[in-house]
Amino acid sequence: MQRPHLSTTCFYLLITLVVALASCTDSQAPAKSNTLDPLAKVANTPPPVSQRKFGLPVDSFTVIEKTIERNEFLANILELYQVDDPTIALLAIKSKGVFDIRNIRAGNQYTVFCTKDSLQKALYFVYQPNAIDYVVYDLRDSISIYTGKRTVTTRTLTASGKIEGSLYETFKKAGADPGLAMKLADIYAWSIDFYSIHEGDWFKVVYEQQYIKEEPVELGTIRSAVFSHDNEPFYAFYFQSDSTQPGEYYDEQGKTLRRFFLKAPLKFSHITSRFTMRRFHPVQKRWKAHLGTDYAAHTGTPIIATGGGVVVESAFSRFNGNYVKIRHNNTYTTQYLHMSRRASKKGQHVRQGQVIGYVGSTGLATGPHVCYRFWKNNKQVDPLRQKFPSAEPISQSSLPVFDQYKQEQRQQLETIKIEAIQ
Secondary structure, three states, rough: OOOOHHHHHHHHHHHHHHHHHHHHHHHHOOOOOOOHHHHHHHOOOOOOOOOOOOOOOOHHEEEEEEOOOOOOOOHHHHHHHOOOOHHHHHHHOOOOOOOOOHHHHOOOOOEEEOOOOOOEEEEEEEOOOEEEOEEEEEEEOOOOOEEEEEEEEEEEEEEEOOOOOOOOHHHOOOOOOOHHHHHHHHHOOOOOOOOOOOOOOOEEEEEEEEEEEEEHHHEEEEEEEEEEEEOOOEEEEEOOOOOOOOOEEEOOOEEOOOEEEOOOOOOOOEEOOOOOOEOOOOOOHHHHOOEEEEEEEOOOEEEEEEEEEEEEEEEOOOOEEEEEEEEEEOEEEEEEEEEEEEEOOOOEOOOOOOOOEEEEOOOOOOOEEEEEEEEEEEEEOOOHOOOEEOOOOOHHHHHHHHHHHHHHHHHHHHHHHOOOOO
């Protein structure tokens, strides 16, 4: 029998050894696990998000938030945070065309972003003229000023109620924003005399409320409303027929609610004496004609022009006290008497709704009020009995779109229950 060759024997021994070693290595290898290495976890965790306020990283500064005090100005605030006079002077120059520093008002908030050391030198100063807008003063080497807006969300809300006292008081008692009452009064200023509203009148409103995060910050547009006065419903629908122009409020027929004259020269008050040919004068103690309408209000209440025009008289007389007279056109003239002070000058052009003076009791008056007088074709008439022309109605081409929008808004108004403030 022939012996196997030595080289063949060595080959088989080598193969056996390799297999044995491989088997040993596999048995000692750790089992695979789905658990990640703790170091890998740390490496894959995203860095924490830096908080930002007005676009600035809060963590990089000492942040100080305060309110503008009375008789406090930008200069003396910045001096408290190590800003020198030349820098403040340069700020005033660079602010032109961005935000006039003279418009900084007491009661508004500001935020100072300072260095994180004991010196606390201001690097940024942010002023908020309102809850939404802000102005950033970059005080670093290259001084700059820019404006911004906080992120705002808008929600559609509704309000309704029955009149109890004045419109303002009704909203206040219901816990609703009294500013909504002011907006409603502005919308109906040409069609409803809010000094004559009474219990039994009611309203429904669909409006927008603006929020920053979850905090209500500002009233938006009133989309639609209905106000029932003396059992007559007055509808108002906000509609923008031209995207390049601001919208208007229209009635159900598409006629604008804006008229040539406002119903009254004050926002809120009550009539104490109407136009009459025979009234017992409280000061002169005799019967005589009263060719005006008296509106009582607190001293200092703003008096507004009921229509646009030119001031032809702004003076003081023994009986009228401080007064202003406005010529609106060749047909109409109005006069406002007994002001505590005047806010318009002879020859000045004024717009409808502009403040022309303030309620007082100068001249022949027993208490603070404004006597409102009205001329038509050079004859004094009762303004509450006049029928004034409206502004332009909706164009024929826009009527189909308006009608569809009006129907949608009416349906929403009809679903609102009276006295349901949301």
